[in-house]
Amino acid sequence: xxxxxxxxxxxxxxxxxxxxxxxxxxxxxxxxxxxxxxxxxxxxxxxxxxxxxxxxxxxxxxxxxxxxxxxxxxxxxxxxxxxxxxxxxxxxxxxxxxxxxxxxxxxxxxxxxxxxxxxxxxxxxxxxxxxxxxxxxxxxxxxxxxxxxxxxxxxxxx
Numbered sequence: 001x002x003x004x005x006x007x008x009x010x011x012x013x014x015x016x017x018x019x020x021x022x023x024x025x026x027x028x029x030x031x032x033x034x035x036x037x038x039x040x041x042x043x044x045x046x047x048x049x050x051x052x053x054x055x056x057x058x059x060x061x062x063x064x065x066x067x068x069x070x071x072x073x074x075x076x077x078x079x080x081x082x083x084x085x086x087x088x089x090x091x092x093x094x095x096x097x098x099x100x101x102x103x104x105x106x107x108x109x110x111x112x113x114x115x116x117x118x119x120x121x122x123x124x125x126x127x128x129x130x131x132x133x134x135x136x137x138x139x140x141x142x143x144x145x146x147x148x149x150x151x152x153x154x155x156x157x158x
Contacts, residue, residue: 005125018100021040025048027057029109030057030109031055031056031057031062032055033109034062034064034105034106034109035053035054035055035058035064036053036056036103036149037105037109038053038055038064038066038102038139039053039066041071041098041101041102041105044068045094045098046069046071046094047071048069048070050066050067050068050069051067051069052066052068052070053065053066053067054067057110060115060142060143060145061140061141061142061143062076062106062110062140062141063138063139063140063141063144064138064139064140064141065138065139066139069083070087070121073088074090084113087121088120089123090118092119092120092121093120094116095117095119095139099117099119099139102114102139102141103117103141104115107116107141108143110143110145112144113143113144114141114142114143115142115143115144116141116142117139117142118139118140118142119138119140120138121138
């Protein structure tokens with residue numbers, strides 16, 4: 001009977017694919033944790049839980065978008081340009097003064113420091129991060145580089 005073995009190069013390819021799949025799953029779980037933490041912290045800060053949170057972790061950047069994250073009072077304010085500007089500035093200040101807890105969670109979950117962070121709010125839709133007229137909020141965290149060379153993308157929507 002002949003020995004039917006998988007060629008060595010094919011074994012290496014299969015092992016590399018298995019390792020990449022495992023990294024993808026790990027990164028997906030990490031991104032999901034970060035999205036949940038961002039939602040929880042937003043609720044603690046403002047009393048309003050966003051309707052949806054999307055997190056994307058790609059290389060050294062984490063982007064968190066929270067939809068419908070404005071309070072009813074903020075939703076009323078953003079109907080005018082002056083009110084929208086006030087809500088945007090308030091959330092910039094709020095993020096600047098309270099982002100340390102998210103930075104710590106990123107360090108704990110991802111094992112990486114945040115180099116820089118910013119937030120903007122889309123006042124039209126109520127999302128939070130940088131200020132947009134739609135009310136959406138977007139938070140961007142630039143992370144220290146990973147030690148390994150994996151450059152995958154992980155997208156989570158909760």
